[in-house]
Amino acid sequence: xxxxxxVFSICILVxxxxxxxxxxxxxxxLLERYAVKTIDISADQREQWRPxxxxxxxxHRRIExxxxxxxxxxxxxxxxxxxxxxxxxxxxxxxxxxxxxxxQLAITLAVPLLADLDPAQITHLRExxxxxxxxLIERYxxxxxxxxxxxxxxxxxxxxxxxxxxxxxxxxxxIENALTRIPDLTPDWLAYREQQTxxxxxxxxxxxxxxxxxxxxxxxxxxxxxxxxxxxxxxxxARLEFxxxxxxLAPTLTPGQRGKLQKRLGKLxxxxxxxxxxxxxxxxxxxxxxxxxxxxx
Numbered sequence: 464x465x466x467x468x469x470v471f472s473i474c475i476l477v478x479x480x481x482x483x484x485x486x487x488x489x490x491x492x493l494l495e496r497y498a499v500k501t502i503d504i505s506a507d508q509r510e511q512w513r514p515x516x517x518x519x520x521x522x523h524r525r526i527e528x529x530x531x532x533x534x535x536x537x538x539x540x541x542x543x544x545x546x547x548x549x550x551x552x553x554x555x556x557x558x559x560x561x562x563x564x565x566x567q568l569a570i571t572l573a574v575p576l577l578a579d580l581d582p583a584q585i586t587h588l589r590e591x592x593x594x595x596x597x598x599l600i601e602r603y604x605x606x607x608x609x610x611x612x613x614x615x616x617x618x619x620x621x622x623x624x625x626x627x628x629x630x631x632x633x634x635x636x637x638i639e640n641a642l643t644r645i646p647d648l649t650p651d652w653l654a655y656r657e658q659q660t661x662x663x664x665x666x667x668x669x670x671x672x673x674x675x676x677x678x679x680x681x682x683x684x685x686x687x688x689x690x691x692x693x694x695x696x697x698x699x700x701a702r703l704e705f706x707x708x709x710x711x712l713a714p715t716l717t718p719g720q721r722g723k724l725q726k727r728l729g730k731l732x733x734x735x736x737x738x739x740x741x742x743x744x745x746x747x748x749x750x751x752x753x754x755x756x757x758x759x760x
Contacts, residue, residue, distance in 0.1 A: 498576060503587045508579055515575050519568050527564060528739050533746035534561055535732035542724050544713075551709035555702065566684040570677060577663075578673045585667045592660050596653070603649045616642055623712075626727060627720040634715055641708035646697040655690055659683045 494516060498504040504512070534557050541550045580588065605611035620638055624630055630638070666679060682688035687695070716724070 502584045529746045532735050539728045551706040570680045574677050628723045645704040646701050651694040
Protein backbone atom coordinates (compact mmCIF):
# COMPACT_ATOMS: atom_id res chain seq x y z
CA UNK A 464 0.00 0.00 0.00
CA UNK A 465 3.01 2.36 0.02
CA UNK A 466 2.06 3.46 -3.48
CA UNK A 467 -1.62 4.08 -2.77
CA UNK A 468 -1.70 7.89 -2.92
CA UNK A 469 1.55 7.93 -4.89
CA VAL A 470 -0.01 5.76 -7.61
CA PHE A 471 -2.94 8.16 -7.69
CA SER A 472 -0.57 11.11 -8.12
CA ILE A 473 1.39 9.34 -10.82
CA CYS A 474 -1.84 8.62 -12.68
CA ILE A 475 -2.22 12.38 -12.94
CA LEU A 476 1.38 13.48 -13.36
CA VAL A 477 2.31 10.93 -16.00
CA UNK A 478 -0.86 11.43 -18.01
CA UNK A 479 -0.38 15.21 -18.06
CA UNK A 480 -3.04 15.78 -20.68
CA UNK A 481 -6.81 16.08 -21.07
CA UNK A 482 -7.24 12.86 -19.10
CA UNK A 483 -6.09 14.58 -15.89
CA UNK A 484 -9.65 15.55 -14.94
CA UNK A 485 -10.87 12.02 -15.68
CA UNK A 486 -8.11 10.40 -13.61
CA UNK A 487 -8.70 12.73 -10.68
CA UNK A 488 -12.47 12.35 -10.73
CA UNK A 489 -12.05 8.56 -10.69
CA UNK A 490 -9.28 8.45 -8.08
CA UNK A 491 -11.44 6.60 -5.56
CA UNK A 492 -12.12 3.83 -8.08
CA LEU A 493 -8.45 3.62 -9.09
CA LEU A 494 -7.34 3.30 -5.48
CA GLU A 495 -9.99 0.70 -4.70
CA ARG A 496 -8.85 -1.34 -7.70
CA TYR A 497 -5.28 -1.11 -6.42
CA ALA A 498 -6.43 -2.37 -3.02
CA VAL A 499 -8.18 -5.31 -4.69
CA LYS A 500 -5.03 -6.18 -6.60
CA THR A 501 -2.63 -5.97 -3.67
CA ILE A 502 -4.63 -7.34 -0.74
CA ASP A 503 -7.81 -8.76 -2.27
CA ILE A 504 -9.93 -6.34 -0.25
CA SER A 505 -13.42 -7.61 0.58
CA ALA A 506 -16.67 -5.73 -0.02
CA ASP A 507 -17.11 -5.14 3.73
CA GLN A 508 -13.57 -3.83 4.10
CA ARG A 509 -14.11 -1.56 1.12
CA GLU A 510 -17.20 -0.03 2.75
CA GLN A 511 -15.34 0.50 6.04
CA TRP A 512 -12.35 2.04 4.21
CA ARG A 513 -14.35 4.32 1.94
CA PRO A 514 -14.79 7.15 4.50
CA UNK A 515 -10.99 7.18 5.01
CA UNK A 516 -10.48 7.28 1.26
CA UNK A 517 -13.02 10.08 0.85
CA UNK A 518 -11.36 12.11 3.61
CA UNK A 519 -7.87 11.68 2.14
CA UNK A 520 -8.99 12.63 -1.36
CA UNK A 521 -10.77 15.70 0.05
CA UNK A 522 -7.59 16.62 1.93
CA HIS A 523 -5.56 16.12 -1.23
CA ARG A 524 -7.78 18.45 -3.23
CA ARG A 525 -7.81 21.18 -0.59
CA ILE A 526 -4.22 20.97 0.70
CA GLU A 527 -1.97 19.03 -1.66
CA UNK A 528 -3.23 20.32 -4.99
CA UNK A 529 -2.29 23.91 -4.06
CA UNK A 530 1.24 22.64 -3.32
CA UNK A 531 1.38 20.89 -6.69
CA UNK A 532 0.25 24.07 -8.44
CA UNK A 533 2.84 26.10 -6.51
CA UNK A 534 5.55 23.62 -7.48
CA UNK A 535 4.59 23.84 -11.16
CA UNK A 536 4.65 27.64 -10.90
CA UNK A 537 8.11 27.29 -9.40
CA UNK A 538 9.24 24.94 -12.18
CA UNK A 539 7.85 27.24 -14.87
CA UNK A 540 9.70 30.21 -13.37
CA UNK A 541 12.93 28.24 -13.15
CA UNK A 542 12.62 26.94 -16.70
CA UNK A 543 12.67 30.54 -17.94
CA UNK A 544 15.97 31.26 -16.14
CA UNK A 545 19.48 30.46 -17.37
CA UNK A 546 21.72 31.87 -14.64
CA UNK A 547 20.20 30.95 -11.24
CA UNK A 548 22.57 28.97 -9.03
CA UNK A 549 19.70 27.64 -6.92
CA UNK A 550 17.39 26.57 -9.76
CA UNK A 551 18.06 22.83 -9.81
CA UNK A 552 18.22 22.61 -6.02
CA UNK A 553 14.79 24.23 -5.84
CA UNK A 554 13.35 21.76 -8.33
CA UNK A 555 14.82 18.66 -6.72
CA UNK A 556 14.10 19.58 -3.11
CA UNK A 557 10.62 20.81 -4.02
CA UNK A 558 9.82 17.49 -5.69
CA UNK A 559 11.12 15.60 -2.67
CA UNK A 560 8.90 17.68 -0.41
CA UNK A 561 5.85 16.88 -2.53
CA UNK A 562 6.73 13.17 -2.46
CA UNK A 563 7.05 13.25 1.31
CA UNK A 564 3.66 14.92 1.73
CA UNK A 565 2.08 12.24 -0.46
CA UNK A 566 3.83 9.49 1.49
CA GLN A 567 2.15 10.81 4.63
CA LEU A 568 -1.24 10.56 2.94
CA ALA A 569 -0.38 7.05 1.78
CA ILE A 570 0.23 6.04 5.40
CA THR A 571 -3.13 7.47 6.41
CA LEU A 572 -4.76 5.37 3.70
CA ALA A 573 -2.79 2.19 4.26
CA VAL A 574 -2.91 1.70 8.03
CA PRO A 575 -6.66 1.03 8.41
CA LEU A 576 -6.54 -1.57 5.65
CA LEU A 577 -3.36 -3.28 6.79
CA ALA A 578 -4.56 -3.56 10.38
CA ASP A 579 -7.70 -5.40 9.22
CA LEU A 580 -6.15 -8.09 7.00
CA ASP A 581 -6.94 -11.73 7.59
CA PRO A 582 -4.32 -14.50 7.11
CA ALA A 583 -5.41 -15.21 3.54
CA GLN A 584 -5.07 -11.53 2.60
CA ILE A 585 -1.63 -11.33 4.21
CA THR A 586 -0.59 -14.32 2.11
CA HIS A 587 -2.05 -12.63 -0.96
CA LEU A 588 -0.07 -9.46 -0.20
CA ARG A 589 3.12 -11.46 0.36
CA GLU A 590 2.75 -13.19 -3.01
CA UNK A 591 1.95 -9.90 -4.74
CA UNK A 592 4.99 -8.17 -3.27
CA UNK A 593 7.22 -11.13 -4.10
CA UNK A 594 6.07 -11.03 -7.71
CA UNK A 595 6.50 -7.27 -7.89
CA UNK A 596 10.02 -7.53 -6.45
CA UNK A 597 10.97 -10.06 -9.09
CA UNK A 598 9.55 -7.85 -11.85
CA LEU A 599 11.65 -4.93 -10.63
CA ILE A 600 14.78 -7.05 -10.48
CA GLU A 601 14.22 -8.27 -14.04
CA ARG A 602 13.55 -4.75 -15.26
CA TYR A 603 16.40 -2.91 -13.55
CA UNK A 604 19.12 -5.43 -12.67
CA UNK A 605 20.19 -6.92 -15.97
CA UNK A 606 22.86 -9.57 -15.43
CA UNK A 607 25.00 -8.02 -18.16
CA UNK A 608 26.60 -4.82 -16.71
CA UNK A 609 26.90 -3.16 -20.11
CA UNK A 610 23.29 -3.92 -21.02
CA UNK A 611 22.18 -2.58 -17.67
CA UNK A 612 24.21 0.63 -18.20
CA UNK A 613 22.68 1.15 -21.64
CA UNK A 614 19.13 0.59 -20.38
CA UNK A 615 19.69 3.05 -17.55
CA UNK A 616 21.00 5.62 -19.98
CA UNK A 617 18.05 5.06 -22.32
CA UNK A 618 15.53 5.52 -19.49
CA UNK A 619 17.26 8.70 -18.40
CA UNK A 620 17.30 10.13 -21.93
CA UNK A 621 13.69 9.14 -22.62
CA UNK A 622 12.45 10.89 -19.49
CA UNK A 623 14.29 14.08 -20.40
CA UNK A 624 13.02 13.99 -23.98
CA UNK A 625 9.45 13.58 -22.73
CA UNK A 626 9.78 17.08 -21.26
CA UNK A 627 11.98 18.98 -23.72
CA UNK A 628 11.77 17.03 -26.98
CA UNK A 629 14.64 15.49 -28.94
CA UNK A 630 18.08 16.00 -27.42
CA UNK A 631 21.17 16.80 -29.48
CA UNK A 632 24.55 15.08 -29.46
CA UNK A 633 26.07 17.50 -26.95
CA UNK A 634 23.19 17.00 -24.53
CA UNK A 635 23.38 13.24 -24.95
CA UNK A 636 27.07 13.36 -24.04
CA UNK A 637 26.27 15.42 -20.96
CA ILE A 638 23.78 12.75 -19.92
CA GLU A 639 26.35 9.99 -20.39
CA ASN A 640 28.92 11.95 -18.40
CA ALA A 641 26.45 12.60 -15.59
CA LEU A 642 25.49 8.94 -15.30
CA THR A 643 29.11 8.02 -14.69
CA ARG A 644 28.98 10.27 -11.61
CA ILE A 645 25.44 9.56 -10.37
CA PRO A 646 25.57 6.31 -8.37
CA ASP A 647 23.18 3.58 -9.49
CA LEU A 648 21.19 3.05 -6.30
CA THR A 649 18.96 0.34 -7.75
CA PRO A 650 20.57 -2.68 -6.02
CA ASP A 651 20.49 -0.95 -2.63
CA TRP A 652 16.96 0.33 -3.19
CA LEU A 653 15.62 -3.09 -4.13
CA ALA A 654 17.38 -4.77 -1.23
CA TYR A 655 15.99 -2.18 1.19
CA ARG A 656 12.52 -2.53 -0.31
CA GLU A 657 12.59 -6.29 0.17
CA GLN A 658 13.94 -6.00 3.72
CA GLN A 659 11.28 -3.51 4.80
CA THR A 660 8.46 -5.32 3.04
CA UNK A 661 9.34 -8.60 4.72
CA UNK A 662 9.40 -6.92 8.11
CA UNK A 663 6.00 -5.35 7.45
CA UNK A 664 4.58 -8.75 6.52
CA UNK A 665 6.04 -10.22 9.70
CA UNK A 666 4.30 -7.49 11.71
CA UNK A 667 1.02 -8.24 9.98
CA UNK A 668 1.31 -11.95 10.67
CA UNK A 669 2.03 -11.17 14.33
CA UNK A 670 -1.22 -9.18 14.53
CA UNK A 671 0.31 -5.70 14.88
CA UNK A 672 -2.19 -2.94 15.61
CA UNK A 673 -2.71 0.41 13.92
CA UNK A 674 -0.31 2.33 16.14
CA UNK A 675 2.54 -0.14 15.57
CA UNK A 676 1.91 -0.18 11.82
CA UNK A 677 1.75 3.61 11.62
CA UNK A 678 5.03 3.95 13.52
CA UNK A 679 6.67 1.42 11.23
CA UNK A 680 5.45 3.05 8.02
CA UNK A 681 6.48 6.48 9.28
CA UNK A 682 9.95 5.11 9.91
CA UNK A 683 10.11 3.46 6.51
CA UNK A 684 8.34 5.81 4.12
CA UNK A 685 9.12 9.12 5.79
CA UNK A 686 12.34 8.70 7.75
CA UNK A 687 14.15 5.99 5.76
CA UNK A 688 14.98 4.07 8.91
CA UNK A 689 17.21 0.99 8.72
CA UNK A 690 18.96 2.12 5.56
CA UNK A 691 22.68 1.47 5.72
CA UNK A 692 25.05 4.39 6.19
CA UNK A 693 26.64 3.54 2.83
CA UNK A 694 23.28 3.62 1.08
CA UNK A 695 22.54 7.05 2.56
CA UNK A 696 26.01 8.29 1.59
CA UNK A 697 25.50 7.15 -2.00
CA UNK A 698 22.03 8.72 -2.05
CA UNK A 699 23.46 12.09 -0.98
CA UNK A 700 26.05 11.86 -3.76
CA ALA A 701 23.32 10.98 -6.27
CA ARG A 702 21.24 13.99 -5.23
CA LEU A 703 24.13 16.42 -5.55
CA GLU A 704 25.28 14.99 -8.88
CA PHE A 705 21.75 15.08 -10.29
CA UNK A 706 21.43 18.73 -9.27
CA UNK A 707 24.77 19.43 -10.92
CA UNK A 708 23.57 17.69 -14.08
CA UNK A 709 20.40 19.80 -14.26
CA UNK A 710 22.44 22.97 -13.80
CA UNK A 711 24.79 21.75 -16.55
CA LEU A 712 21.96 20.89 -18.95
CA ALA A 713 19.82 24.01 -18.49
CA PRO A 714 22.03 26.47 -20.45
CA THR A 715 22.14 24.06 -23.42
CA LEU A 716 18.37 24.09 -23.99
CA THR A 717 17.40 25.47 -27.36
CA PRO A 718 14.52 27.97 -27.62
CA GLY A 719 12.38 25.14 -28.97
CA GLN A 720 13.24 22.82 -26.09
CA ARG A 721 12.66 25.52 -23.51
CA GLY A 722 9.36 26.41 -25.16
CA LYS A 723 8.17 22.80 -25.10
CA LEU A 724 9.12 22.47 -21.45
CA GLN A 725 7.28 25.63 -20.47
CA LYS A 726 4.26 24.69 -22.55
CA ARG A 727 3.98 21.27 -20.90
CA LEU A 728 4.50 22.70 -17.41
CA GLY A 729 1.92 25.40 -18.07
CA LYS A 730 -0.66 22.96 -19.38
CA LEU A 731 -0.21 20.64 -16.43
CA UNK A 732 -0.31 23.55 -14.00
CA UNK A 733 -3.57 24.85 -15.47
CA UNK A 734 -5.16 21.40 -15.34
CA UNK A 735 -4.32 21.04 -11.66
CA UNK A 736 -5.45 24.60 -10.95
CA UNK A 737 -8.76 23.80 -12.61
CA UNK A 738 -9.31 21.04 -10.05
CA UNK A 739 -8.83 23.32 -7.04
CA UNK A 740 -11.86 24.07 -4.85
CA UNK A 741 -13.09 27.64 -5.12
CA UNK A 742 -12.20 28.43 -1.50
CA UNK A 743 -8.70 26.90 -1.51
CA UNK A 744 -5.79 28.68 0.15
CA UNK A 745 -2.97 29.44 -2.33
CA UNK A 746 0.55 28.36 -1.41
CA UNK A 747 2.74 31.44 -1.63
CA UNK A 748 6.03 29.64 -1.15
CA UNK A 749 7.02 25.99 -1.42
CA UNK A 750 8.47 25.93 2.10
CA UNK A 751 9.41 28.43 4.81
CA UNK A 752 13.02 27.29 4.69
CA UNK A 753 13.19 27.06 0.90
CA UNK A 754 16.50 27.94 -0.72
CA UNK A 755 14.56 29.54 -3.57
CA UNK A 756 14.88 33.34 -3.43
CA UNK A 757 11.39 33.96 -4.77
CA UNK A 758 7.78 32.90 -4.26
CA UNK A 759 5.89 31.34 -7.17
CA UNK A 760 3.15 33.53 -8.58
